[in-house]
Amino acid sequence: SWERYKSLLRKCPNHGFDDVAQLNMFCNGLRPQTKMLLDASIGGSMMMKDSEEAITIIDALTANDYQAHHDRS
Template identity: 90%
Template structure:
């Protein structure tokens, strides 16, 4: 209790708890990064008082509609209807897949594009027309 009082004064506690409750996925933030950021918020406030069901509801409610739909499809129904352990397993699995998709891609090989200046383009057209 003394530890929490010293390192988590009421103002910091309220701010951290509010960040958890009002979590939202960024516009270009992939699921894997949103999930890691949300778990980080929970770790930063160990005495937040939210049970697993409330935590999952806040996380899912903060996701973009496309991401929510993806989770629901992956879960075979509404994520809200899953028990907390199963939902966390599903989110972890999908976040791992998402991480691989965003971070393990090999760099695409660049294809060469022939660039002609105006003079060379006109000469090439004239040559084609004269044949």
């Protein structure tokens, strides 16, 4: 969902949302179970991280998930 979200933002480059607003929209759009997994994987609430750290964490989790799916093939 993170990659799809970033793709949507790239399609609208003049959206005007700063990183904090983008992260809020992304996290608030997650299903409760997914949000709990995200929070658990970082050892706390994603919303307590600064935007740069949160984006780095989500990018790393996405890359790990992508790699895990391709390793199974």
